[in-house]
Amino acid sequence: MADQIRTSFDWEDIRIFVSLARYGSLSATARALSLSHATISRRIQTLEKALGEKLVERRPDGYVLTTAGVRALSPASEMEVAAARLGRGGQPQEPSGLVRVNAPPSLAQCFLVEKLAGLTAAYPTLDVDLATDFRAVSLERREADVALRFGRPTDGEVIAKRAATPGFGFYAVDEWRRRLAAGESPTFVGFDDANAHLPEASWLRETYPRARVAFKSNSQVMQAAAARAGAGIALLPHFVGRGEATLVHCEMKEAPPSRELWLLIRRDGVTNLAIKTVVDFLMNLLSSERALIE
Known part of the structure; x- marks a missing residue:
């Protein structure tokens, strides 16, 4: 052609x-x-x-x-x-159109969804599509306009900004905290075998190789629910665990490492008012909520 x-x-x-x-x-x-x-x-x-x-x-x-x-x-x-x-006669315009945001499932479901929904309420012509994925979506192939991703990105033609450094902790019902204090070995809630490659799953397996994992799931939201039911101790991002009223933080011998959260956009997204509005909103949000996240 x-x-x-x-x-x-x-x-x-x-x-x-x-x-x-x-x-x-x-x-x-x-x-x-x-x-x-x-x-x-x-x-x-x-x-x-x-x-x-x-x-x-x-x-x-x-x-x-x-x-x-x-x-x-x-x-x-x-x-x-x-x-x-x-x-509009050259006047500044309101952000409008669709912006597709991709984020890790726990971050999207437990932290971002209500905030981004509020942003669309503030801008009636701005639409947001929030999707969740553990895999690294391709901005170059237009699978998303904005991506939040754990770990330093290796993509070539994108702009990457370090947005936060989320921390992780062990969360369970108070009964489990008492049992740990009494010397009982921990029983965990963790990722299923299909997601055993994820850093949190690998760290837990290497740090507690002989521990029982009583309940497995591909979702940290479901892991938190299992922990609420008393199934065991869940390794969760603080923004998930701290948001659960019935879960308490359990001090363990080994502390899980933090992970860097990066925000990615295409280079042509810098000039798009709708994308820029969402990016600025996310960066300000993650900065203002550091006490919860980190």
């Missing part, structure tokens, strides 16, 4: 391309723009013909950008921002 003669392109085609890249599916894009699926497909094909390159690929779970699409998205997004600013 790259060897075809390029023609002039329509701004409306570019706007639809940016939206499809943002939402990842015809259905979501159609709802956001109040257009039909057929119109969106036709507009994308028209833009691809004008540029002489394939911009998107259809997959079972939605649309992804090709290499040419990734290259085209940055200037296309800049055009969208410029057009929005022009429509």
Whole structure:
């Protein structure tokens, strides 16, 4: 397709391309723009013909950008921002559109969800999609706009900021704290075998190799629930354990290490007002809540 003669392109085609890249599916894009699926497909094909390159690929779970699409998205997004600013007479605009945030499950479920929901209430034209994943999602492939990730990132073309240094501790019901004080060996709640590679699971296994793990789960939220039921002692981030009224902190011989939490965005996200609004909000939030987190 790259060897075809390029023609002039329509701004409306570019706007639809940016939206499809943002939402990842015809259905979501159609709802956001109040257009039909057929119109969106036709507009994308028209833009691809004008540029002489394939911009998107259809997959079972939605649309992804090709290499040419990734290259085209940055200037296309800049055009969208410029057009929005022009429509407002050059005045500063409110953050609008969808920002996809990816975070570790425990951080998202126990700390971020209510805060980010409040942010969308403050900005009626800003939408946030909060997803959870243990794996390292790819910002380059547009799987997320903002990612919070434990451990120093190795991604190449991203901006990474150290956001916090969450601490971990042992949490259980008070009965277990008394049993430990009486000299009883600990029984733990931990990760299942599929997540045994995670740093917390590895550290617990290496530090207490002979200890019984009475309950296993792939979620620290569920581990906290098991600890509340008295199943054992859970190794939890402080922002999870301290938020549980029925759990107490248990002093153990070995203290679990802290982990660095990093915030990642693409370089083109710096100029996107919606992404910048979410990033600034998250950085300020994590800084103000250090007493809880660290």
